[in-house]
Amino acid sequence: MSNGRIVASKEGSIGRLVFDNEARRNAISIDMAMQLPGILADFAADPDIHLVVLTGAGDKSFVSGADISEFDKKRATPELAAEYAARSRKTYEDLRNFPKPTIAGIRGYCFGGGVAIAVACDLRFAADDAVFSIPAARLGIGYRADFTSWVVEAVGPANAKEMLITAQRYNAAEAYRMGLVHRVAPVTEFETAFAAYCANIAQNAPLAMRASKGIVNQVAGGLADADLDACRALSEACTASEDYREGRKAFMEKRKPVFRGR
Numbered sequence: 001m002s003n004g005r006i007v008a009s010k011e012g013s014i015g016r017l018v019f020d021n022e023a024r025r026n027a028i029s030i031d032m033a034m035q036l037p038g039i040l041a042d043f044a045a046d047p048d049i050h051l052v053v054l055t056g057a058g059d060k061s062f063v064s065g066a067d068i069s070e071f072d073k074k075r076a077t078p079e080l081a082a083e084y085a086a087r088s089r090k091t092y093e094d095l096r097n098f099p100k101p102t103i104a105g106i107r108g109y110c111f112g113g114g115v116a117i118a119v120a121c122d123l124r125f126a127a128d129d130a131v132f133s134i135p136a137a138r139l140g141i142g143y144r145a146d147f148t149s150w151v152v153e154a155v156g157p158a159n160a161k162e163m164l165i166t167a168q169r170y171n172a173a174e175a176y177r178m179g180l181v182h183r184v185a186p187v188t189e190f191e192t193a194f195a196a197y198c199a200n201i202a203q204n205a206p207l208a209m210r211a212s213k214g215i216v217n218q219v220a221g222g223l224a225d226a227d228l229d230a231c232r233a234l235s236e237a238c239t240a241s242e243d244y245r246e247g248r249k250a251f252m253e254k255r256k257p258v259f260r261g262r
């Protein structure tokens with residue numbers, strides 16, 4: 001049986017990444033997890049890519065979690081479990097630390113590791129058929145501190161505790177109310193609305209978006225813990241860029257700017 005794959009493509013200034021394991025509702029196999037860092041490295045190195053969009057294959061699931069069918073063989077002993085955890089950790093951390101904006105487009109199931117992927121992204125756009133759950137308490141799993149901190153950042157401590165302790169399912173409207181997703185669209189309008197949302201983001205100045213992402217991540221824990229020199233460098237890179245001059249010129253000429261990321 002296939003271990004699934006990640007399908008990567010480039011469309012203009014958008015890098016697209018599709019989790020393709022429909023037989024298991026796009027569960028993430030270890031083979032898929034190991035593909036992701038290389039794809040992200042390629043997108044990061046390509047100056048023409050301004051935004052990375054993550055979706056699941058088909059319309060039934062974004063990502064239904066880790067591929068539990070692999071656990072008996074690949075997490076059977078403490079040593080194998082540690083190796084598995086190290087490989088999967090790199091997948092989530094590389095996504096979380098990716099310098100360019102990332103957005104998850106969510107249809108159907110978004111469970112466990114799927115939630116980890118979603119909260120590792122900067123933005124989350126869901127269809128109203130999306131269903132969210134972190135079933136750790138039903139599987140005897142204790143999630144890592146980094147993943148848990150991303151959930152807390154998205155929904156707050158109280159909601160994070162409920163999600164983790166109850167292992168209950170949340171519909172898209174509930175996920176929106178708690179801050180787990182930023183936008184929700186009806187299924188019949190999702191593709192059009194999501195495409196328009198992504199296209200609008202991709203038109204923005206790449207260096208400015210990178211600076212915003214980096215600075216927000218730095219100051220989220222408070223200024224005392226932020227690397228202010230790194231923040232200053234990100235801001236100054238924008239001011240010194242051709243895009244900054246293009247933005248001012250386009251504003252004065254009452255036209256849309258054309259940003260090139262330099």
